[in-house]
Amino acid sequence: MEYLSVVFQEVxxxxxxxxxxxxxxxxxxxxxxxxxxxxQKRQGPNVVGPFGLLQSLADALKYIFKExxxxxxxxxxxxxxxxxxxxxxxxxxxxxIPFSATQVLADINVGILYLFAVSSLGVYxxxxxxxxxxxxxxxxxxxxxAAQMVSYEVSIGVIIINVLLCVGSLNxxxxxxxxxxxxxxxxxxxxxxxxxxxxxxxTNRPPFDLPEAEAELVAGYQTEYSGMMYAMFWLGEYxxxxxMCAIGAILFLGGWLSPLExxxxxxxxxxxxxxxxxxxxxxxxxxxxxxxxxxxxxQLMRLGWKVFLPFSLIWVVLTASFLxxxxxxxxx
Amino acid sequence: MIAHxxxxxxxxxxxxxxxxxxxxxxxxxxxVFFLILDFISISCLFIMIGAEFLGMIMLIVYVGAVAVLFxxxxxxxxxxxxxxxxxAAKDSSKHIxxxxxxxxxxFVEIIIVIGGWKYKPExxxxxxxxxxSSLSNTHSLGQILYxxxxxxxxxSGMILLxxxxxxxxxxxxxxxxxxxxxxxxxxSRERVDGVEVLEVETNKGVRIDD
Numbered sequence: 001m002e003y004l005s006v007v008f009q010e011v012x013x014x015x016x017x018x019x020x021x022x023x024x025x026x027x028x029x030x031x032x033x034x035x036x037x038x039x040q041k042r043q044g045p046n047v048v049g050p051f052g053l054l055q056s057l058a059d060a061l062k063y064i065f066k067e068x069x070x071x072x073x074x075x076x077x078x079x080x081x082x083x084x085x086x087x088x089x090x091x092x093x094x095x096x097i098p099f100s101a102t103q104v105l106a107d108i109n110v111g112i113l114y115l116f117a118v119s120s121l122g123v124y125x126x127x128x129x130x131x132x133x134x135x136x137x138x139x140x141x142x143x144x145x146a147a148q149m150v151s152y153e154v155s156i157g158v159i160i161i162n163v164l165l166c167v168g169s170l171n172x173x174x175x176x177x178x179x180x181x182x183x184x185x186x187x188x189x190x191x192x193x194x195x196x197x198x199x200x201x202x203t204n205r206p207p208f209d210l211p212e213a214e215a216e217l218v219a220g221y222q223t224e225y226s227g228m229m230y231a232m233f234w235l236g237e238y239x240x241x242x243x244m245c246a247i248g249a250i251l252f253l254g255g256w257l258s259p260l261e262x263x264x265x266x267x268x269x270x271x272x273x274x275x276x277x278x279x280x281x282x283x284x285x286x287x288x289x290x291x292x293x294x295x296x297x298x299q300l301m302r303l304g305w306k307v308f309l310p311f312s313l314i315w316v317v318l319t320a321s322f323l324x325x326x327x328x329x330x331x332x
Numbered sequence: 333m334i335a336h337x338x339x340x341x342x343x344x345x346x347x348x349x350x351x352x353x354x355x356x357x358x359x360x361x362x363x364v365f366f367l368i369l370d371f372i373s374i375s376c377l378f379i380m381i382g383a384e385f386l387g388m389i390m391l392i393v394y395v396g397a398v399a400v401l402f403x404x405x406x407x408x409x410x411x412x413x414x415x416x417x418x419x420a421a422k423d424s425s426k427h428i429x430x431x432x433x434x435x436x437x438x439f440v441e442i443i444i445v446i447g448g449w450k451y452k453p454e455x456x457x458x459x460x461x462x463x464x465s466s467l468s469n470t471h472s473l474g475q476i477l478y479x480x481x482x483x484x485x486x487x488s489g490m491i492l493l494x495x496x497x498x499x500x501x502x503x504x505x506x507x508x509x510x511x512x513x514x515x516x517x518x519x520s521r522e523r524v525d526g527v528e529v530l531e532v533e534t535n536k537g538v539r540i541d542d
Contacts, residue, residue, distance in 0.1 A: 003335065075361075078365070108384065109384055109468045109470065110384045110385055110388050110470060113385070113388035113389070113392065114388060116388075116392055117388050117391035117392045117395075117396060120391075120392055120395070120396030120397070121391070121395060121396060123396075123400060124368070124400075127400070127403055127407075128365075131361065131403075131407055139407075143404070143407075143408075146400055146403075146404065150396075150397060150400055153396065153397075157392075170470055298513070299515070302515070
């Protein structure tokens, strides 16, 4: 009986987190398309519901009622497993995101490592989908995407080390609290820029959307997918983008902290501040999609390995020396 | 405690079954996927005994990087097509004794280490320094690795570096006739270098390729 009540409590908490995440994923798809349209002086989706807010819902309904086609020469188990893996990995990472000092599903010691591990597993959904389709374009897309994600993870890892040097803990709440006086975006601004660009590459967003470059690869690893499975890939992708925005907000923009610790700002709950910061970062993601042309693949690899990695490594040395010289290293 | 053992047996069952499936499955790509499942369940076991740092590093390094490269190699080499030739060959019994000897050796080694841990705990000096501390295991690992064992740690890093350079040297070959793209040249190209506006006379035309 005791176990059962614990299980119910946890399920209740998980649903309380998951349903808003899923709804907001649907909403940011709409936001993405709207921002994209406005940059190009178009209207974007504005017909379904007020301001077109229900567009994603209509799209989801369409996908549900479409036929799911499984290619006869595909590897069926892995073909079906791939979108499930993508979606699951995009959602389980939200377990450690702190919405305030107490509002967090799992306040684990190695929170940032968990996030890093889950985001590095994200590549499997794409490889599995690309390989199991047994077709040329998906396979090429999957190979491209895997190489790209593995390369940019390295620089994201080094950037995380930069932040951890200033914090002295892997716990996400500790990382947020360490920014009480100064958000890390100010002293580590170059790292924030590199993190943002690497996050674009990690989530396969334009200008790094080589894996699904429609001019060359039809739709990359999703070419053979249809109906609900395609929708799951698409939801997982956007959930991953939101997650990268959340990681950026926690690492550099002070997470759930309010920008100023004075009267009118302190009334706003921490969760709202985190959501606002995530939305700000997502707005930048959407803008970049609209205004930047696609990278060439060799230049993408060059940028990851020859520019970002050495630069962030040098910055690690700089940060460590600065903290050591001025005796600011967080020791407990 | 019951929940703990249920989870323990679930994860270890998955780990053992998937380890068997790695060798038993006919498709090589499936083998790699089972290997990944094995890595994941072992990292879950690590987390269950309180070694959360090791578990996460296991996920990041093995699952996130090493297994991706395995998958790459297996998919690109198309070994999946060879459909179990290794076991179907006539002289398949030749490698069984070698395998048995190696697995016995590994088994004996594990027994020695675990037996020593259980019956002679004083031979492991790390054991004592770790057990009293109330620090999280990330902190205690860092405090041991970067103080007492810094040289060993650095040397292991150097060995990895040597392995990487060795692999590059072995596979590197200079090919003649490769057209390299100069990044600086490409982005420093201006409109005046590339575009020329000409007055074209009727019926005369212009030469553009000189």
